[in-house]
Amino acid sequence: MTHQGRELMVGTLARVEGEGAMRVVVRDGQVSDVQLRIYEPPRFFEAFLRGRSYTEPPDLTSRICGICPVAYEMSACQAIEAACGVTIPEQIRLMRRLLYCGEWIESHTLHVYLLHAPDFLGYPGAIEMAKDHRDLVERGLRLKKAGNALMTLVGGRAVHPVNVRVGGFYRFPTRSELGALRPQLARALDDALATVSMAAGFEFPELDQDYEYVALRTDHDYPIETGTFVTSSGRTFGVDAFDTWVTEEQVPHSHALHAHLRDTGPYVVGPLARYSLNHDLLPPTARQAADAAGLGPTCRNPFRSIVVRAVEIVAACEEALRIIDGWSDGGAPSVPVPARAGTGHGATEAPRGVLYHRYELAADGTVLDARIVPPTSQNQAGIEHDLRDFVQARLDLDTEELTRQCEQAIRNYDPCISCATHFLDLTVEEA
Amino acid sequence: MSALVVGIGNRLRGDDAVGPEVAARVAQLGLPDVDVVEQDEPLTLIDLMADHDVVVVVDATGPRGHPGSVQVCQVGSGRLRRDAPALGSHGLGVAETVELARALGRLPQRLTLVGLEARSFSPGASMSAPVRDRLDDAVRAVVDALAVVDR
Numbered sequence A: 001m002t003h004q005g006r007e008l009m010v011g012t013l014a015r016v017e018g019e020g021a022m023r024v025v026v027r028d029g030q031v032s033d034v035q036l037r038i039y040e041p042p043r044f045f046e047a048f049l050r051g052r053s054y055t056e057p058p059d060l061t062s063r064i065c066g067i068c069p070v071a072y073e074m075s076a077c078q079a080i081e082a083a084c085g086v087t088i089p090e091q092i093r094l095m096r097r098l099l100y101c102g103e104w105i106e107s108h109t110l111h112v113y114l115l116h117a118p119d120f121l122g123y124p125g126a127i128e129m130a131k132d133h134r135d136l137v138e139r140g141l142r143l144k145k146a147g148n149a150l151m152t153l154v155g156g157r158a159v160h161p162v163n164v165r166v167g168g169f170y171r172f173p174t175r176s177e178l179g180a181l182r183p184q185l186a187r188a189l190d191d192a193l194a195t196v197s198m199a200a201g202f203e204f205p206e207l208d209q210d211y212e213y214v215a216l217r218t219d220h221d222y223p224i225e226t227g228t229f230v231t232s233s234g235r236t237f238g239v240d241a242f243d244t245w246v247t248e249e250q251v252p253h254s255h256a257l258h259a260h261l262r263d264t265g266p267y268v269v270g271p272l273a274r275y276s277l278n279h280d281l282l283p284p285t286a287r288q289a290a291d292a293a294g295l296g297p298t299c300r301n302p303f304r305s306i307v308v309r310a311v312e313i314v315a316a317c318e319e320a321l322r323i324i325d326g327w328s329d330g331g332a333p334s335v336p337v338p339a340r341a342g343t344g345h346g347a348t349e350a351p352r353g354v355l356y357h358r359y360e361l362a363a364d365g366t367v368l369d370a371r372i373v374p375p376t377s378q379n380q381a382g383i384e385h386d387l388r389d390f391v392q393a394r395l396d397l398d399t400e401e402l403t404r405q406c407e408q409a410i411r412n413y414d415p416c417i418s419c420a421t422h423f424l425d426l427t428v429e430e431a
Numbered sequence B: 001m002s003a004l005v006v007g008i009g010n011r012l013r014g015d016d017a018v019g020p021e022v023a024a025r026v027a028q029l030g031l032p033d034v035d036v037v038e039q040d041e042p043l044t045l046i047d048l049m050a051d052h053d054v055v056v057v058v059d060a061t062g063p064r065g066h067p068g069s070v071q072v073c074q075v076g077s078g079r080l081r082r083d084a085p086a087l088g089s090h091g092l093g094v095a096e097t098v099e100l101a102r103a104l105g106r107l108p109q110r111l112t113l114v115g116l117e118a119r120s121f122s123p124g125a126s127m128s129a130p131v132r133d134r135l136d137d138a139v140r141a142v143v144d145a146l147a148v149v150d151r
Helices: A046-047 A058-059 A069-083 A090-121 A126-132 A134-156 A175-180 A182-200 A239-245 A271-281 A285-291 A302-325 A373-394 A401-412 B015-030 B041-049 B093-102 B135-147
Strands: A006-010 A020-027 A030-037 A212-216 A228-231 A246-250 A259-260 A343-350 A354-360 A366-374 B003-008 B035-038 B053-061 B068-073 B110-117
Touching: A020 A401, A030 A126, A030 A366, A030 A373, A046 A058, A046 A366, A058 A069, A058 A354, A058 B015, A058 B035, A069 A239, A069 A354, A069 B003, A090 A126, A090 A134, A090 A182, A090 A302, A126 A134, A126 B093, A134 A182, A134 B041, A134 B093, A175 A182, A175 B015, A182 A246, A182 A285, A182 A302, A212 A271, A212 A343, A212 A354, A228 A239, A239 A271, A239 A354, A259 A373, A259 B068, A271 A354, A285 A302, A302 A401, A302 B135, A354 A373, A373 A401, A401 B015, B003 B015, B003 B041, B003 B135, B015 B035, B015 B093, B015 B110, B015 B135, B035 B041, B041 B093, B053 B135, B068 B135, B093 B110, B110 B135
Parallel strands: B003 B035, B003 B053, B053 B110
Antiparallel strands: A006 A020, A020 A030, A212 A228, A246 A259, A343 A354, A354 A366, B068 B110
8 A cells, every 4th residue: 555546435434423434535645535425315304394384394303313403493493483474582582592502512512522532532432431531421421411401301302302382382491490400500510611621631633724614693692592694704694695695516426415605615614613703702601611721712623623512511501500590480481473475594503503494384384395404514515625634634644544533533523414414434445 | 120111213214213113112001110212312321221220222223134123132241333233323323322331330230122123214214014014023022121020
């Protein structure tokens, strides 16, 4: 084997949600081709939603992903309410934010502790890591359980919450029920701060990428359940303009579509984008933790995404405590959403980045058309860009080590393949 | 002793519905002192198992040319391979979750995995006929696993 011409093919990409494939071709000492192959099922869910009642998409789309069901529910509710011309009251927005905090805690903790930390601590996976770092893994599981408890109380069930409906919730938890979670969440906040310290102590490969970042932003809070679009080059647009700013193109090696931003090209969504475009909106403890971790106001090294995720776990715990402490019983858990003909758009910040939904409704509320753009498909071009630069700078490594590092580079994005696809192989071939 | 049956899978992905469907059928039997839950994130098993002495996990296994074949695996001292029964289509799979629980000393007294081999995980498809025809065999395997111990 020479290092001048080879092809890295990895058939099963471990520790990503779903399964995937990577192919990197090196010719004459240059990386000539990088393909992250994502085999997306035919846009099944979009077709599946056509003809359904406008009340159904939150529940149906929540079943696309076992890791981020709340994100699907929240983007769907927002889009349908927009189509029907309904604005939800502040109290319902806050309860949605609280539920979403549970999902951020759970999803980020799973990735940080069980999928990503083994890369930095030199273990093939969480099982081997647990034998030497039991306390660390127990902390991760405890933190994840706190997120789970929040999702169970507010959502009605930890996975696929059943308490969510278009217009709000079937039932609000009471102030007393929420208060009972407080000690667990206070402990979770401490665990989250310890998580930031842990992640900040890892060693990070050098890789600074000049991406266009895209995230939501609000004028009041770190973006989770609502916002309008901002980009790192200063563009701003409303959720209802997403379709005119983002186009999806078919690429030959993937069934998933590659997303492009108008006048810009590929872009990246997710924790790094969110953080870099909203650092000033982090709640105080999260911001202090970010500063102490040496993050600075922007972060452009995808390997440091583990630190940013840890900071976002702090933010989610902090926000959850703030909402619980300020909660008053007595508000209506939902508002009426009468059907009408129209098109509505919804975008929220799933743990992995912006999740966009659009629904076109008939006058009786029948779904005529649906479009869902998950974060992983938006990031696919960015991941390939990372791999190209990353491999080019490391051609002296043997294939096994280079492949391992490529897998780590892909895990930086916590790609949720089941959102965008079902099967994925990671392949590294000799050319 | 308390017992738990967990059906892992996603009802909207073809034969991945095996776990939830078998769990639902077991629940209909109304067995005393048996809790039954459906899950599509295997990692939740770690916390679920902690509260029970006897646990049976049901999941679809990956297609290997014998759709509908039922495998029963009593978790003992041997380490499960990643492609052991109950792999399914999930990120951190059932086998990995079991091994993580073992590494943390959190395995229940008795843990049984029941796998029903899938033909396809196509989104939106219903369960394939050979898999659907063997669902009751998987239900029996679950009941047998529960009955082995004197609860």
